[in-house]
Amino acid sequence: MAILNRQNLTAGFSSKISVQTPNPAVFDYPEKVLQFGTGVLLRGLCDFFIDKANRAGQFKGRVVVVKSTDRPGADAFTEQDGLFTHCIKGIEDGVAIEETVINASISRTITAATAWNEILACAASSDMQVIISNTTEVGIQYHANDPIDGGCPKSFPAKLLAFLYARWQHFNGTSESGMVIIPTELIINNGDVLKKIVLKLAADHQLPAAFVAWLQDANHFCNSLVDRIVPGTPDAATSAAICADLGYEDKNLIISEVYRLWAIQGGAKVREVLSFAKADAGVVIADDIEIYRELKLRLLNGTHTLMCGMSFLLGFRLVKDVMANGYLSKLVMNLMLSELALAIPYKMDLKVADRFGRSVLDRFRNPFINHKLIDITVQYTTKMRMRNIPLLVQYYQEFGKAPELFAMGFAAYLQFMHAVKEENGKYYGDANGELYPINCDYAAHFYEAWKDFDLKKVLADTSLWGADLSALHGFEAAVQKYI
CATH class of the missing domain: 1.10.1040.10 (N-(1-d-carboxylethyl)-l-norvaline Dehydrogenase; domain 2)
Known part of the structure; x- marks a missing residue:
């Protein structure tokens, strides 16, 4: 059975069920989002909204995914050109819903431990606007003595600081180069907590006052909440049955419920940058969430x-x-x-x-x-x-x-x-x-x-x-x- 990737997608598959495929124009969209994490929740919710908006021509941006390690099976993202199948099943307003979508929001994946310079290169992109993360509840923690130069930092907050510092240096601290940063970890006031840790790390490393001012004023650390049940990778029997209907193999296939909510705390600037919110009522941007x-x-x-x-x-x-x-x-x-x-x-x-x-x-x-x-x-x-x-x-x-x-x-x-x-x-x-x-x-x-x-x-x-x-x-x- 052919595997899901761009080449085979172009050639076409013989599916027994209806599958929504991406418009070829999507593959030419610029990389606008840096995503820390490959987990099913990020793909089943955040990447779902971005992909849906891209289909509607409302965001026109793709996602660069940062992996922390080379775990077994992680190469499937590269093998499949970032493509994955999203099966959406459940009840909405009393009606049974079953949709199958090939998500094309991810442009590429980078392993932080072995290709850190590629991630820093993204900091120099004027197209890059958004950072999202899901590193679990233990990912957003302060770790002292985590170097941000000379290689990949260990903790996520230190990685984020290194990225933002490289961006500040490249763009000479212009306000336009600030980012919208949305952690999705299930922590109370996750954006505020992350910002506090990043600022503390900046002080630890004695970074310039001008950078700290830019960090505080030009960047938007948004508190957010994600809500969608996206179970882990389906077991082998379930995957095999679904792939038989799809007519192709997909090692990154995910299943989710229909319900979705991504509540993001932010104002007018955040709404402007997160234009993908217009494509689905499940994205809520409000002053109080x-x-x-x-x-x-x-x-x-x-x-x-x-x-x-x-x-x-x-x-x-x-x-x-x-x-x-x-x-x-x-x-x-x-x-x-x-x-x-x-x-x-x-x-x-x-x-x-x-x-x-x-x-x-x-x-x-x-x-x-x-x-x-x-x-x-x-x-x-x-x-x-x-x-x-x-x-x-x-x-x-x-x-x-x-x-x-x-x-x-x-x-x-x-x-x-x-x-x-x-x-x-x-x-x-x-x-x-x-x-x-x-x-x-x-x-x-x-x-x-x-x-x-x-x-x-x-x-x-x-x-x-x-x-x-x-x-x-x-x-x-x-x-x-x-x-």
Whole structure:
């Protein structure tokens, strides 16, 4: 079977299903976006919007993708000339939707570790206007002593600083050369956090005051929120079945739900640069995006975090299968609507939260999406702290007692983090005789903690939670019931 690439696309494929192919003119569009990350969320949401706008002639720009490492399989992007198939399946306004699109937004991919100079060369392009990233929650962190000259920096903020400094030097600090920078990592005020780190790194490296002024005044660091369920790479059987219908092989194929939201905080200049927003109502550019962030972070992501460990340990592997189970489906609904929705730390009409929550439950039930529970557990502790602990604290402020279903989900999280095996620095838990990976930066911490487990000590560890959870009256007892 022929592989998806430009040459074979031109020759044509014999597909059994309708496939939207790109206009050849798209391949001549200039590179306007630098994207840090190759993940499915960036491709299934951000690159989706850019590709859709290009088809409508509204953005006319392509994406240069920066990979951090040469992981196995990463060469598929180069082999396929950046092309990938996006299968969109779900329910919208009560109507079943199935669309298949060949996305041509990516012009090329560059590996930062081995071709850093190529990335710096992009800084000298007057066409380049936008930087987007998704380096996970642990990607936007301050790392001291990360050099920005003489090679590729280690951290994403340092890479960004090196790029912007090279751009400032090339364009002599003109205001027109500033960039719109949109991190999509699930961090509160992600744009503000990233800007603060970049400015601190600039101070560490004693960069010129004129550059720092340009960094602050000419560049727009936008807080943003992304919301679309895009599961990881489909399993071999699913991919093979889809490719058989497509009539070609695609190693970068992705599947997503229909729902999409990219909320970006910005004003007139940001709207002008991000002209791709005109092509789809799913892109929202507004002065305040807090309500979108809170609803998504707390009700979708927060529910995911509390349900995934429990469901996995009970033998489930996919979100949709959990929702097909009558008991668990009701439990998840009650957790979301009767506990989490009542404790969102942002004043809003409860009807708004309830309506959004019920739409999320429909998305969880999407029969077309194989969203793996194990994928949701990646960086489990960080997610629990950032997504759920603020809800727990707020719930206590509102009601003064332990949220029962939250405590159950938290107990399951602790059980999931109980590693029974360590091998070459990797940790594994045991679910009914099946070993599973614990992909969390705190895996080693809990490996030691479980040798002589003390729940009160774990709850009191402010380095984990940013708060002393043992001080919350009744929470320890509520959690202990389920351990």
